[in-house]
Amino acid sequence: MDKTGEHLYFAGVLAKYILGVASDDEIMKLKRYMDENLSASEAFTDLRDTDLLSQDFEELSDIDLKQRWDAFEEKEASKSSARRRGSPLVIWLSATAAILIAIVCLFLNRPVESNTSIIPDHQFGFKNDVTPGHAGATLTLADGRVIELGASGQQGKVIDTGMIHISNGSVEFRNQANADEYRGNRIHTPKGGTFQTILADGTKIWLNANSEIEFPMQFSAKERRMKLLSGEAFFEVAKNKQKPFIVETQGYAVHVIGTAFNINNYQENIVKTLLTEGKVEVIGNQTRTSLSPGQAVINKGEFLQTEKADINEALSWRDGYFYFDGKTLPEILDEVSRWYDISVDYRISLDQTRYMGGAKRSITLGTICKMLTDMSEYAFEINGKKLIVTKNKGGKMK
Amino acid sequence: MGNLSNEEIKVYFDLHYHRLYLFAKSLVNDREIAHDLVQDSFMVLIHANMKTSDAPPVIKSFLYTTVRNLAFKNLRKQKSTALFFRKEKMAEWEDAAVFGKLFQAEVMAELYIALESLPQGCKQICKLGYLEGFKNQEIADMLGVSINTVKTQKKRALQLLRDKISPQAFSLLCIYLFH
Numbered sequence: 001m002d003k004t005g006e007h008l009y010f011a012g013v014l015a016k017y018i019l020g021v022a023s024d025d026e027i028m029k030l031k032r033y034m035d036e037n038l039s040a041s042e043a044f045t046d047l048r049d050t051d052l053l054s055q056d057f058e059e060l061s062d063i064d065l066k067q068r069w070d071a072f073e074e075k076e077a078s079k080s081s082a083r084r085r086g087s088p089l090v091i092w093l094s095a096t097a098a099i100l101i102a103i104v105c106l107f108l109n110r111p112v113e114s115n116t117s118i119i120p121d122h123q124f125g126f127k128n129d130v131t132p133g134h135a136g137a138t139l140t141l142a143d144g145r146v147i148e149l150g151a152s153g154q155q156g157k158v159i160d161t162g163m164i165h166i167s168n169g170s171v172e173f174r175n176q177a178n179a180d181e182y183r184g185n186r187i188h189t190p191k192g193g194t195f196q197t198i199l200a201d202g203t204k205i206w207l208n209a210n211s212e213i214e215f216p217m218q219f220s221a222k223e224r225r226m227k228l229l230s231g232e233a234f235f236e237v238a239k240n241k242q243k244p245f246i247v248e249t250q251g252y253a254v255h256v257i258g259t260a261f262n263i264n265n266y267q268e269n270i271v272k273t274l275l276t277e278g279k280v281e282v283i284g285n286q287t288r289t290s291l292s293p294g295q296a297v298i299n300k301g302e303f304l305q306t307e308k309a310d311i312n313e314a315l316s317w318r319d320g321y322f323y324f325d326g327k328t329l330p331e332i333l334d335e336v337s338r339w340y341d342i343s344v345d346y347r348i349s350l351d352q353t354r355y356m357g358g359a360k361r362s363i364t365l366g367t368i369c370k371m372l373t374d375m376s377e378y379a380f381e382i383n384g385k386k387l388i389v390t391k392n393k394g395g396k397m398k
Numbered sequence: 399m400g401n402l403s404n405e406e407i408k409v410y411f412d413l414h415y416h417r418l419y420l421f422a423k424s425l426v427n428d429r430e431i432a433h434d435l436v437q438d439s440f441m442v443l444i445h446a447n448m449k450t451s452d453a454p455p456v457i458k459s460f461l462y463t464t465v466r467n468l469a470f471k472n473l474r475k476q477k478s479t480a481l482f483f484r485k486e487k488m489a490e491w492e493d494a495a496v497f498g499k500l501f502q503a504e505v506m507a508e509l510y511i512a513l514e515s516l517p518q519g520c521k522q523i524c525k526l527g528y529l530e531g532f533k534n535q536e537i538a539d540m541l542g543v544s545i546n547t548v549k550t551q552k553k554r555a556l557q558l559l560r561d562k563i564s565p566q567a568f569s570l571l572c573i574y575l576f577h
Binding site for chain 1: 406412440441444458495498501505506510514524555
């Protein structure tokens, strides 16, 4: 059952519980589920607000399904005839796509290793602008073959007699058989790159820019073991009670049954694991600790320190956003430089002011620079693949 | 076994409209937009190539996920800029919050459907008891009936609702009824 299906199943059990028709076994499983899912327990607490319930019930009874269905059928009928006519919208989209392909090809012809590119700037007054990162990674198989993922011409590619499927932004491994011998594949993303990997057990791994993972072509019979070698990855581990999933990092090993969490190892020797759903056990050299959703663990020397964490930090990059809440400018620029594959030239030292905000990762660097200049006491300029930070003579605009 | 027929779509429409509506409304906070989103999600279902052989839970999950995606598209359209500095968090970033809303919508819809399926007297008493939290004596006083009537109706509800669930250790359930 996928995650959504699981949530829906337990919602049904909770409804039964409220009406007094849930079985003992169901109630036991429900309690465990509520322990592991913050948002479900919170939803249950909100549900007890009886005004909310009767309000919604009133509204639901006002819905005339027959009327809604008739309206739906009408709309569906008119839409399908429009499609047959070949509506103008489709034509417009095709034209745009053709132009985009041309631009991408131009860049591919240059011997460029970076995943981001310099483009002209017409709106901000910078020397040039820089394109954002996008899907791209390198897969090195156990037998030594190197495959560029995300390159044009790779989409829809199937290799190794169906065991590996490459699509636009993700690669899926389908060999579910167990193996005693460990044969490791590696996937690494360049600066400005991101990619999704789906393992044979259904586990999904999102890789952030400049990151590397290693995992076996086939898991062993007892466990699913892999490594985060560097960078940042978000894991959505498929549930399998018989085979624990273990991620080895520089600092410690993360043991899970089935759950979702983020591991950040951008700074050497500092590994931060943030749990968004489920439960994990973190096993270090000297100590071990377990995490509940909303908690993170960082290795401090020989010890593991647990703290409350903002899960948006983990979820936003995976979903294509920058999340700057509570971050200082140096931290923001760190992430920006990784995504746009640029270097930062600090011509002035930055203070420790913390900001709130975010942005889509699909915007160009120029837009980010304009935003940062407007919001802070500093001025941000682009020159080639360099971001220059100076004092903002105009002062802060509110 | 082929694609979903019109009749099958209608079955899912009748079965899931309420829960999807509640979910959509919790995301966009607007009744009419919520109705539109639910309607659009069924449009997507029609063209999604789902088969008759796909299990009902799969279709339900699909519809919920579609409503979520359409709601976010709708919310994003309302923000004119691609980036922003803001104080409150946008719902779509909090995956956990979205699942909370999904969970809540599903529980409410299940309660609604279960209670609506009961005959009138039974329904009223159960709503007062299970939804509004009144004790049996309070319900009896409010409706001007005996406390035995209240207990009988609740028992009847249990009987009727039981037909919808899988057989389990049923005798133990009665404990929860008579608080």
